[in-house]
Amino acid sequence: MDYDVIIIGAGAAGLMAAIEAGKRARKVLVLDHAKAPAEKIRISGGGRCNFTNIHAGPNNFISQNPHFCKSSLKRYSAQDFIALVRRHRIDFHEKTLGQLFCDHSAKDIIALLLTEMRAAKAELRLETSITRIEPISDGGFRIVTPDFAKTCTSLIIATGGKSIPKMGATGFGYEIARQFDIPLVETRPALVPLTFEGERLEAFQALAGVSLPARASHGKTRFDEALLFTHRGLSGPVILQISSFWREGDSVRLCLLPGVDIFEALKAQRQINGRQALSTALATLLPKRLAQAIGEEFQELKNLADYSDKRLRQVCARLQEWSVTPAGSEGYRTAEVTLGGVDTRALDSQTMMAKTVPGLYFIGEVVDVTGWLGGYNFQWAWSSGWVAGQSA
Numbered sequence: 001m002d003y004d005v006i007i008i009g010a011g012a013a014g015l016m017a018a019i020e021a022g023k024r025a026r027k028v029l030v031l032d033h034a035k036a037p038a039e040k041i042r043i044s045g046g047g048r049c050n051f052t053n054i055h056a057g058p059n060n061f062i063s064q065n066p067h068f069c070k071s072s073l074k075r076y077s078a079q080d081f082i083a084l085v086r087r088h089r090i091d092f093h094e095k096t097l098g099q100l101f102c103d104h105s106a107k108d109i110i111a112l113l114l115t116e117m118r119a120a121k122a123e124l125r126l127e128t129s130i131t132r133i134e135p136i137s138d139g140g141f142r143i144v145t146p147d148f149a150k151t152c153t154s155l156i157i158a159t160g161g162k163s164i165p166k167m168g169a170t171g172f173g174y175e176i177a178r179q180f181d182i183p184l185v186e187t188r189p190a191l192v193p194l195t196f197e198g199e200r201l202e203a204f205q206a207l208a209g210v211s212l213p214a215r216a217s218h219g220k221t222r223f224d225e226a227l228l229f230t231h232r233g234l235s236g237p238v239i240l241q242i243s244s245f246w247r248e249g250d251s252v253r254l255c256l257l258p259g260v261d262i263f264e265a266l267k268a269q270r271q272i273n274g275r276q277a278l279s280t281a282l283a284t285l286l287p288k289r290l291a292q293a294i295g296e297e298f299q300e301l302k303n304l305a306d307y308s309d310k311r312l313r314q315v316c317a318r319l320q321e322w323s324v325t326p327a328g329s330e331g332y333r334t335a336e337v338t339l340g341g342v343d344t345r346a347l348d349s350q351t352m353m354a355k356t357v358p359g360l361y362f363i364g365e366v367v368d369v370t371g372w373l374g375g376y377n378f379q380w381a382w383s384s385g386w387v388a389g390q391s392a
């Protein structure tokens, strides 16, 4: 064999697997069709890379088998990656909700991975497309590219999901799974802004740029984070989170200013100054443009003093029990991740190897394990990559 391990995909998961396999003195080659490695790390977290979450645990992931990720996350935890970041003297901070970001640049994380990879003597070849993969009859694989063919004992597929095709995302990993009769869970864009049509869209467009704390719920799932009105509909962390649970045709329930007793606040305003307009009173709680828009919906009475408790409760219900039905999502063009992928029932959770194809591994986003927003997706890439690197 030319190599012990060939890894396709030089993203977060592939580089972590290369480092770990290389440390075990395996001869490792990483192939990627892109010009540069780890492009998604570079653009992640607004250029600062939310590289993990200190609270990362199995409950922060969506998968048809919610237990599958437990083993990897336990064997290589957020604390393990944080220790690696500290060893490389990369400064970082917690932004919110356990989310850790680089102080300076996401490029620090890429430099960390490339330094570790070189130390582990793993090779990296960029701008290399894969023409085909051939299983070798007595074990192993032949990887054929337009320029060369190389054989390996273990093959790790780390080609990510379909999100942001502009950045090199392809359905390659799913094609390889199909080639080897490995089942797939249907894929969908996730962590993605939701779009609207008609009058609702016009109303949201008029508010584009307005942001406020909100709770978004779908079934029993709910998130409390910032909501953002956009020219296409709704976005912001709270919408990205709930989008992973939303399906075409479903409604999303919104509660603006969760935890704030808007009714009591409006009653107090009515007592302080009964001659003010409803929108003026609302503006003490909400961004001005939103207060104005809601005020216009309930503009039948001039003075706040004329609003009965019943009517004020209706205004509060409008703000805090608001059901909206998105027309769709912005799709893979802007989605941060892809839900679904290689069915975890076909993989060994201790090694990430396919149960029916010895030597073939799938790691990272290509697998049906998808994290919430907040550093969980990189943690899955580190954990699953580390585990495969111990075995391949």
Ligand SMILES: Cc1cc2nc3c(=O)[nH]c(=O)nc-3n(C[C@H](O)[C@H](O)[C@H](O)COP(=O)(O)OP(=O)(O)OC[C@H]3O[C@@H](n4cnc5c(N)ncnc54)[C@H](O)[C@@H]3O)c2cc1C
Binding pocket: 008, 009, 010, 011, 012, 013, 014, 031, 032, 033, 034, 037, 038, 039, 040, 041, 043, 044, 045, 046, 049, 050, 051, 052, 128, 129, 130, 158, 159, 160, 161, 163, 164, 167, 168, 169, 170, 171, 172, 335, 336, 337, 363, 364, 365, 366, 374, 375, 376, 377, 378, 379, 381
């Ligand atoms: C804008 C944006 C911001 C994000 N921010 C965060 C964040 O802050 N925190 C977080 O946890 N997650 C974030 N994510 C999600 C995170 O980037 C992914 O979950 C993670 O990169 C997945 O790692 P991966 O190694 O599995 O795949 P990827 O990082 O996507 O790497 C796959 C690699 O495979 C290569 N490849 C694909 N097809 C082929 C092919 N046919 N032949 C050869 N090579 C191929 C690609 O070029 C790429 O280098 C963000 C995603 C986006 C899009």
